[in-house]
Amino acid sequence: MKPVKVGLCGLGTVGSGTFAVLSRNQSAISARAGVPIEIVHVGARRDNPACDLAGVKVSRDIFDVARDPEIDIVVELIGGTTTARELVSTAIANGKHVVTANKALIAEFGNELFAAAQAQGVSIAFEAAVAGGIPIIKALREGLAANQIEWLAGIINGTGNFILTEMRDKGRDFHDVLKEAQALGYAEADPTFDVEGIDAAHKLVILASLAFGMPLQFDKVFTEGISQIAPEDVNYAQELGYRIKHLGIARQTEAGIELRVHPTMIPAKRLIANVDGVMNAVLVKGDAVGPTLYYGAGAGAEPTASAVVADIVDVARTLSVSTSQRVAHLGFHALANPNPNILSMDEVETAYYLRLLAEDRPGVLAKIANILAEAHISVEALIQKEPINGAAEVPLILLTSRGRERQLMLAIDKIEALSEVHGGVTHIRVESLG
Amino acid sequence: MKPVKVGLCGLGTVGSGTFAVLSRNQSAISARAGVPIEIVHVGARRDNPACDLAGVKVSRDIFDVARDPEIDIVVELIGGTTTARELVSTAIANGKHVVTANKALIAEFGNELFAAAQAQGVSIAFEAAVAGGIPIIKALREGLAANQIEWLAGIINGTGNFILTEMRDKGRDFHDVLKEAQALGYAEADPTFDVEGIDAAHKLVILASLAFGMPLQFDKVFTEGISQIAPEDVNYAQELGYRIKHLGIARQTEAGIELRVHPTMIPAKRLIANVDGVMNAVLVKGDAVGPTLYYGAGAGAEPTASAVVADIVDVARTLSVSTSQRVAHLGFHALANPNPNILSMDEVETAYYLRLLAEDRPGVLAKIANILAEAHISVEALIQKEPINGAAEVPLILLTSRGRERQLMLAIDKIEALSEVHGGVTHIRVESLG
Structure with missing residues (x-):
């Protein structure tokens, strides 16, 4: 072809x-x-x-x-x-x-x-x-084509979000973090485009036109930067259950369309309030689908x-x-992987959470750790609870290193066979998704 | 046409x-x-x-x-x-x-x-x-077409996520929440498909085939449900800084492809760990784009x-x-909104956070509240700090109801003109994004 x-x-x-x-x-x-x-x-x-x-x-x-x-x-x-x-x-x-x-x-x-x-x-x-x-333009033009878009709100400038995140996490001052962002290469020598919201306004105008089916009108955006945000505002926001994010907001109201970029306080429990560092996210509210959110890296090669x-x-x-x-059913016209090797669960490697009841006396933990060590699994964290009502047994909670499922299952069998361990060992797989 | x-x-x-x-x-x-x-x-x-x-x-x-x-x-x-x-x-x-x-x-x-x-x-x-x-299939087939997908992990069954969220938030037991989910219509009379992970396995197989370019292989998925999750595991997970989610995971490793649905502990700070209730989310790791996340309602008419x-x-x-x-540049072949009325910021309505320094004596707060009330804005929350080092002025922080920007700005002018108020009034707009 x-x-x-x-x-x-x-x-x-x-x-x-x-x-x-x-x-x-x-x-x-x-x-x-x-x-x-x-x-x-x-x-x-x-x-x-x-x-x-x-x-x-x-x-x-x-x-x-x-x-x-x-x-x-x-x-x-x-x-x-x-x-x-x-x-x-x-x-x-x-x-x-x-x-x-x-x-x-x-x-x-x-x-x-x-x-x-x-x-x-x-x-x-x-x-x-x-x-x-983030495939947000495709989402608006195609994925959400069934919807009247009511509003959208986006963290669409990574530099600004990095600065606000550092201010919150470390109690630092705007100018101090800006200098670091410049040293890290996140912010330009002239940071105006990023911190005064011009870059975000460019992006907001594009999103709004896609959402509402209107021509691009860059000169109509209200734009306010983050340089005036004081550390105490960041703290008071937190005290009130909010976070400050630099958002681009476009909203269709009965009176007309809002197009604005400014620092915004949003409830801390909203998913978008938890988008930190240089990451971007766009929250879109459609009349049929409800709220959807798209998250990922907003910049970088x-x-x-x-x-x-x-x-x-x-x-x-x-x-x-x-x-x-136009698009193959599974995305590939010739399957990239026609005969894949699907691993059995035995062969999968993850970390594990283990919970068990053990007698409250010396040496029990050492026995358990030894069994795990023989399976090439180490203990990364441990919670040992006080015995309840003077009971002779205590709950023991372990977080392990990554190990192969089959090894872990064999180790659990051995742990369950210990006379000091009462009942079964509960296991839940742990993934960092980092 | x-x-x-x-x-x-x-x-x-x-x-x-x-x-x-x-x-x-x-x-x-x-x-x-x-x-x-x-x-x-x-x-x-x-x-x-x-x-x-x-x-x-x-x-x-x-x-x-x-x-x-x-x-x-x-x-x-x-x-x-x-x-x-x-x-x-x-x-x-x-x-x-x-x-x-x-x-x-x-x-x-x-x-x-x-x-x-x-x-x-x-x-x-x-x-x-x-x-x-959530337009996740479009994202995998088209939006992320440049990438080798390394892995994906999804909360792809809303019923299961609702149950785990209730267990965590309210310390409730699995069977108790399941009954409520059935009463609310989230779970079927026979909940097996949802809570044992079969529904999630169906979806995972589809996502994995799109990600890795391989035929659909439903019989190869490892599936474990959430019915064995005990309230104490939910609590211990929290104590360790984790949350338990019922995830579908597909991963390309050197040994082969992992396809598995099971309860998974993930760090509480990950965005996907904060996807609660009946909502769904899919986290996709591509070699070029890095991690991206797609969030929204996973079911409903x-x-x-x-x-x-x-x-x-x-x-x-x-x-x-x-x-x-095929797709118009702005998504609409005939613009839905060729001549939109873009509101000036004066006309926009939001809630506000206000911070000011006021003299620490009776009546000041009443004066401020009166000025706001004249502008049809009420005070929804208030933080009044103790004076620092016996200073005569104290920081006053207010959260207001929604009001029109122009009215708020006029009110701020009046507040700043009060003799008891020292310096300017800081304002940050507040949006609930609910």
Whole structure:
């Protein structure tokens, strides 16, 4: 089958991430798309030593990529709105589909670019423009297509969320944390875009237009940053049962549509109040589905590349596969794994919680630990309760290291056979999901 | 444009929910699909008084729907695996696309049904089969298409999660909560499918096949229920910093693939550990994107209908719209809201957190409350701190009722003008996001 040919403009963080993901996962990605996907032309002012460009045409003038007659999809990852706008317009005029991660470009010039794409019969895909690797644009345009969206609220700037999380966890001051975020590379030397909410406003405008079916209107967003949040406000919020998050909120009301980015106090028990550090999340309220939440990394080379490549696959599927089979039933046109080896539970490794009743005298714990050690399982934590009403037996609770299920079950048999242990050993598997 | 014609089989909970959502949101759904979507034929053993079937052909024999030459898409919402399997096979043989919410059917007979659909050039869509309204199947097949999925873990049975949440929150016993869940309609009279993990195993098999590109293998899942979880285990888990959740876990390891459903202890700080009540969530770890989480209602008439209708829109988009414009840039082919009224911040209503320094003497609080009352804003909570080092002024923290931003700002001006108030009034907007 004729491959889908991609031209990649920009080899910075996201560009090199996209190059890496497409190279590393090439076979799985092509099996999902139903057609090979190849980067055939890269436009970049200079090479990036992280990318092996052997066999790929390289141009110093990115407009050469947009005009290359070989190419089906132009991927714009140069950022900014001046050259990027020209590049995307040129690609569209040359009949190319466009994939971009550029939130400012879409928020500020999306209306004109979409109209041009429509006229040319090509598409502009921009999943990576909002919330990095979280497929929130696909969720709003497709997954929630049945719903009237009532409102959405998002933590859509990781830098701001990192600062607020540090302020809460460590009682630190805004300016102090900002300096650390800059040192860690989370925040730019000029942090205005992040901490004053402009970056979040760009993303909110895009989400709101998808939710409510309206043109992009960046100039209508109310924007307030987090630089005025004092440590005492963070503490009082906690005392009242709330957390402060920098939210982008879009809401359809009878009077009109609210579009606003500002520090917001939300009940601490809400899931979105517990989204910490640089992570992003978007909470969407639909009339049929109720609340749904989408969580993940909102920035970074490979998370953003994940969304860029998903868009490339989307375009490739639409271009190349018969319409009735655009997406294969199990996602892969040729199953990546037609004959997988499914492990029996015996072979699975996890950590364990064990609870048992043991006689309250010296040496019992040592016997149990020895049995576990023979199974190559160690004790990571222990709760030993006082005997109840002077009973001779006490509950013993153990958290173990990871071990193989079969070994653990044999160890439990041996522990249950100890005369000092009364009754069975309760076990629950423990996963860190980290 | 020629409408896409839908035949709906089954008018139970999900069937009548689907009918309601398609009727209520018809114009927005058609604008998203780019083509009108109409239910033209309903198959059900009896009418459902909740559905106004005027103008819709009704058959008592659902197979009449599957054979109706007018119909493009057959929606199977009858449940079970015997008649449903025959119905879907008949629909496929008659060249219909199929949308189903039937997890057992897909998990147990998906391989044969997908092969039949492939041969006929039609598609079977099953977003509603896993985690109700959460678009997790779309996320795995499309949104995360760039990734090698390393593992996934899901709370994919709401009944089980409700029981475990009640056990933790209220220290109740399994059997006691189960009875309540049955009374509330969350659990069936025979709760085996839910509490022994069979329902979760059906869903896990589907997710795992999408993640790893492998055939559906229901008989390979290890399944352990939650009926053995004792209240003391719930407490000890909490003491150790963990929570117990009934998880479906699929993981690709060097030795093979793990497929297992069992009670699992996970660190309390993980987002998924905080998914409570009947809600579902799926945590997916991709090699490029890292961890992403998808949260929402996993069951219920309209949440499930949300997924059923999204699948109908998906098929309709593929059937009727030029391939390059399968999904409109902003999701709607004709913008639902071309000239929206975006509210100015002055017009927005929220609640507020206020912090100020006031002299520590009688009457000050009354003056402040009066100013707020004139602005139709009341005080919902108050923290008044002791004066620091015998200072004459004390921090005063107020949580207000919802009020209009402009009124609140005027009230703040008046509060700041009080001689007893020193310095400015800090305000942070409060949203319940409930």
